[in-house]
Amino acid sequence: MTDLIIAILSTIGVIAILIAAIGILRMPDFYLRLSVTVKAATLGSGLLLFSLAIFFPQVSVTTKAVAIGFFLLLTAPVAAHMIGRTAYLIGTTLWKGTVRDDLKGMYDKDSHRLSSSNKDVQAKQAAAGEGPDQAG
Amino acid sequence: MSLSLYIDYVILPILAISLLLVFIRLFKGPTIVDRVIALDLLITIGVSIIAAYSISTQQSTFMDVAMILALIAFLSTIAFSFYLEKKDQDD
Amino acid sequence: MVKQFLMNLLLAFIWVALTGSLYFSNFYLGFLLGFFILWLMNRNEDDQRYFNRVPKIIGFILYFLYELVKANLQVAYDVITPRFFMQPGIVRYPMAARSDFEINMLSTVISLTPGTLIMDISEDRTVLYIHVMYLRDKDQFIRQIKNGFERRLLEIIR
Known part of the structure; x- marks a missing residue:
């Protein structure tokens, strides 16, 4: 019975990891690769670690497996956020089928600070546009 | 069919195939951020391989290695993104 | 409590x-x-706060698992079949969460459901920028997150 549960759980986990691996190979741009792979791989590893926690009855091993799974679950979104932000800042292009980009022009070029609405950006551009005119 | 045989002949080969597919992306990767996430995914699959292998051999000692690997994957991704952003800011 | x-x-x-x-x-x-x-x-x-909160946390975890499996199946179908059905886009999402802990939990939960990914948080901490894979309608997506994850999460935390 326990063996059957472990076999089913680990099979689902392995299929999730395989889908993540196919996804990272097939998807057309970086952001789609990131949003396909990080979650599917985390789900797959989590399921495999969970089946390991079922397999070993000792509390020390179970605690360790649950701790690793929790750590993966907690750090994967943070890493994805950091690397996605960096990719946008260094100018990785979006796929040609992208329908909407609200982030365009929102970053300050020098300090990499992000503003929350269009008004701030327009005010800054107006201020920057006036500077050279007066100098010229 | 026992559980250890099932893991040896089904689970581990599928994990190895996914490692190979991710490695192709690591080799091709048009930009450097593609390579960074491919590396991150390789290490995550490595953690899964350790979990499957320790079920198959009934040795729980391998879990320590998995824990360290999970830590290093997170740290390396954060460090790569930090320095790539700093490099862009300096240019 | x-x-x-x-x-x-x-x-x-x-x-x-x-x-x-x-x-x-x-x-x-x-x-x-x-x-x-x-x-x-x-x-x-x-x-009675403790006794109201524990069932709500369990309900939230079940709802999150349901959304996770549903979105994973959608993404898996798109990865395996040869044609792409997705319409990706980056959406500006004004959030109601204010404190550090609320923003942290909300962005973790949004990032873990496949198809949505946090790109960045604005400097004054009022707006999230979310990368969405299946963007049919922007207002409908914002309403879906607001009534789904954010309302349930803030009910638990506050």
């Missing part, structure tokens, strides 16, 4: 010690029994 939680933990450990087997499943059974006993004893008290 904290007092009742600690009492519940103590009852769970007493259950584990009495039954003599320290497994996680046994611990959860003890926790549930302790929760039931505490609920019976505190039925006439004024402070």
Whole structure:
């Protein structure tokens, strides 16, 4: 019975990891690769670690497996956020089928600070546009 | 069919195939951020391989290695993104 | 609130010690029994926050797992079939969460459901920028997140 549960759980986990691996190979741009792979791989590893926690009855091993799974679950979104932000800042292009980009022009070029609405950006551009005119 | 045989002949080969597919992306990767996430995914699959292998051999000692690997994957991704952003800011 | 939680933990450990087997499943059974006993004893008290919150947390975890599986199946179908059905886009999402902990939990939950990914948080912490894989309608997507994850999460935390 326990063996059957472990076999089913680990099979689902392995299929999730395989889908993540196919996804990272097939998807057309970086952001789609990131949003396909990080979650599917985390789900797959989590399921495999969970089946390991079922397999070993000792509390020390179970605690360790649950701790690793929790750590993966907690750090994967943070890493994805950091690397996605960096990719946008260094100018990785979006796929040609992208329908909407609200982030365009929102970053300050020098300090990499992000503003929350269009008004701030327009005010800054107006201020920057006036500077050279007066100098010229 | 026992559980250890099932893991040896089904689970581990599928994990190895996914490692190979991710490695192709690591080799091709048009930009450097593609390579960074491919590396991150390789290490995550490595953690899964350790979990499957320790079920198959009934040795729980391998879990320590998995824990360290999970830590290093997170740290390396954060460090790569930090320095790539700093490099862009300096240019 | 904290007092009742600690009492519940103590009852769970007493259950584990009495039954003599320290497994996680046994611990959860003890926790549930302790929760039931505490609920019976505190039925006439004024402070019912703890007893409202624990079922809500369990309900949120179940809802999150349901969304996770649903979105994973959609993404998996798109990865395996040869044509792409996706319409990706980056959406500006004004959030109601204010404190650090609320923003952290909200962005973790949004990032873990496949198809949505946090790109960045604005400097004054009022707006999230979310990368969405299946963007049919922007207003509908914002309403879906607001009524789904954010409302349930803030009900638990606040």
